[in-house]
Amino acid sequence: MTAAPSSATIALIDDDPAVRCSLAMLLETRGWAALEFERAQDFLDNQHPERFHCLIVDVRIPGMSGLELFDLLSRQAQRELSYLPPVLFLTGHGDIPMVVQALKQGAADFLEKPADPRTLLDAVGRALATDREARRLHESRADLLSAIGELTRREREVLGEMISGYLSKQIADHLSISTKTVEAHRLRIYQKFNVHSNMELAARLREVPRAIWQDPS
Numbered sequence: 001m002t003a004a005p006s007s008a009t010i011a012l013i014d015d016d017p018a019v020r021c022s023l024a025m026l027l028e029t030r031g032w033a034a035l036e037f038e039r040a041q042d043f044l045d046n047q048h049p050e051r052f053h054c055l056i057v058d059v060r061i062p063g064m065s066g067l068e069l070f071d072l073l074s075r076q077a078q079r080e081l082s083y084l085p086p087v088l089f090l091t092g093h094g095d096i097p098m099v100v101q102a103l104k105q106g107a108a109d110f111l112e113k114p115a116d117p118r119t120l121l122d123a124v125g126r127a128l129a130t131d132r133e134a135r136r137l138h139e140s141r142a143d144l145l146s147a148i149g150e151l152t153r154r155e156r157e158v159l160g161e162m163i164s165g166y167l168s169k170q171i172a173d174h175l176s177i178s179t180k181t182v183e184a185h186r187l188r189i190y191q192k193f194n195v196h197s198n199m200e201l202a203a204r205l206r207e208v209p210r211a212i213w214q215d216p217s
Contacts, residue, residue: 008053008128013037013069014090015061019113023056026117027124040064049073050083054108054127059091059099066090067102074106081145083138086127090115141207147192148213155192158185160214162198163205 010027012020012034024034035052037043040061049055057066064072070087077084086108089099099110108127111120151159154175161171168186172179195201205213 008032008131009051010034010124011037011043011047011049011052011055011057013040013043013055013061013066014058015039016058019058019090023120026120030121030125032124032128040066040069043069044072049077049085052085053131054085054124055087056124057087057089059089059095067098070102070107071105081142083135085131086134088123088127144193144204144207145212147194148208150192151189151213155185155189156214158182159189159201162186162189163202 010032012023014020014023014036015038017036017038020034020036020038024036027034035047037046040057041063057069059066061069066089070089073084073087076082087102087106088108089095089102089110090113091099091110092113096110096112099107103110108130109123111123157175158171161174166174168179168182171182175182190196190201193201193204195204
């Protein structure tokens with residue numbers, strides 16, 4: 001796995017100021033900055049999740065719980081195609097079954113309170129290494145979606161034919177246009193996706209569902 005970055009910004013969301021302070025001091029020993037939030041709503045009111053490289057969240061926060069916050073952020077990221085950094089939960093023993101369910105839904109890890117300092121630092125290090133790769137993939141996907149958004153209706157039609165394996169002459173017959181026009185569309189499609197062949201194009205489009213780039217609306 002890629003090594004964790006030597007500098008990172010981490011959100012600490014816990015209603016206990018002593019816990020937040022001790023965690024912030026511990027994280028700073030690795031050169032990681034920490035921003036502290038007492039409640040989930042404080043975090044939501046003031047911050048965008050993508051500015052952080054990791055979130056450390058207490059399961060039982062007054063008001064919106066840590067699990068409810070994670071569910072909200074996860075649904076928001078899916079709806080808006082935005083980036084959600086790794087989430088680590090701090091939990092008491094009785095909360096473990098709930099957090100195990102959160103792990104199934106995409107949470108990075110959980111630590112029982114009081115967390116052993118070395119165990120916590122190791123867990124954060126793994127989360128930051130994961131964040132680096134996940135952020136790179138997210139940015140690549142965002143570039144891909146931007147290129148898809150620039151396609152005209154006709155280019156989407158030609159693209160669908162290309163991915164289906166048809167040659168330019170066949171595409172021209174299917175769409176009732178000239179072969180020369182198909183070749184012009186093919187060139188513009190390659191340029192928008194920054195590729196040079198159908199093989200490269202197909203590899204890029206595997207990153208998103210077919211419906212996203214095929215829908216001409």
